[in-house]
Amino acid sequence: MPSYTLDSLFFVSYGGYDWKGQKVYWDDIELMGYADYDVGVKEILSPGSAGSFESSEESPYGYSSSSYEPVARIKNFGREPADFAVVAEILQGETQVYYDSFDWSLPADTDDTVSFNTFDPPDTGAYILHIYTVMDEPPAIDESDADDEKNRELYFIAITEPVTPITLLDLKVNPICPGDVQIQYSLPNGHEGTLTLLDASGRCVDAKQVKGYGTVKFSTDQSSGVYFIKLEAGGSAMSRKIILIE
Known part of the structure; x- marks a missing residue:
């Protein structure tokens, strides 16, 4: 039996409805027309x-x-x-x-x-x-x-806000072992930052990259005196004063 494909139909009217010559396609069982x-x-x-x-x-x-x-x-x-x-x-x-x-x-x-x-x-x-x-x-x-x-x-999704709160949870200086400075730090949401040891004149003695929270040990042969620890992250900074004791 030959196979036929119906390409298009033209309707002039149907009952009381005026089709106005709309072109109707046969697509499987769906009629798709050009409507007014x-x-x-x-x-x-x-x-x-x-x-x-x-x-x-x-x-x-x-x-x-x-x-x-x-x-x-x-x-x-x-x-x-x-x-x-x-x-x-x-x-x-x-x-x-x-x-x-x-x-x-x-x-x-x-x-x-x-x-x-x-x-x-x-x-x-x-x-x-x-x-x-x-x-x-x-x-x-x-x-x-x-x-x-x-x-x-x-x-x-939530927008990541810049880091603003910075906390040095604790600051421990071991007077028994001169030159070892232990710093405990915390950054919110696991952000990264920099922890810097400065002398009294503001000169950088040592610096370390940190993330989240933890403890950092600075080993220094600097003499006793006043030093500063500075924590920087997300455009914010916080400092603490420490005293090294020989």
């Missing part, structure tokens, strides 16, 4: 300046910025000019945490880029962004809902 009124969302775009992110088709979009500006490409797929609404909403679970909408107009078979008000996430975690079009005022009623909406998963 059909608007929708082509794609959700990555924001140009809303923070760094990683994207893929399979994984969520992770944003390290504290805010996000939804941006989308919308299109009038129809034969007629269209006036319609564009809506963006963001859900955290089942709770709506963001909503923005405005009216838009497009000539037939044209597209445009639209942006929405900035969204400031209440906390870190996963969100779902919905962007969709609404055209329901007669006679311009959207004849196809196949492309009305696009979704994207967003994942906001």
Whole structure:
């Protein structure tokens, strides 16, 4: 038996509904037509300046910025000019945490880029962004809902703040072993810093790179007297005075 492929059909009318010669394709069991009124969302775009992110088709979009500006490409797929609404909403679970909408107009078979008000996430975690079009005022009623909406998963991560609190937990000088200076230090969140031994004039005697918390031993043959220990990290610094005893 020969195999046939149905490429296209042309309908002039059906009952009381005027098809106006719309072209309809047969794709398996789905009919896709060129409607007079059909608007929708082509794609959700990555924001140009809303923070760094990683994207893929399979994984969520992770944003390290504290805010996000939804941006989308919308299109009038129809034969007629269209006036319609564009809506963006963001859900955290089942709770709506963001909503923005405005009216838009497009000539037939044209597209445009639209942006929405900035969204400031209440906390870190996963969100779902919905962007969709609404055209329901007669006679311009959207004849196809196949492309009305696009979704994207967003994942906001915490922003790493600069190191500000610095604590020298303890300062121990061993008077029995001259030249050995033991310093206990602590940096928040495992940050890196520099621990420096200075003499009374401010000259660097020794310096060590440190991270997190722990104990550092400075071995020095300096004479007894006044010295300073300085801990620096993330643009902040803290000093302690010590006295070496022979």
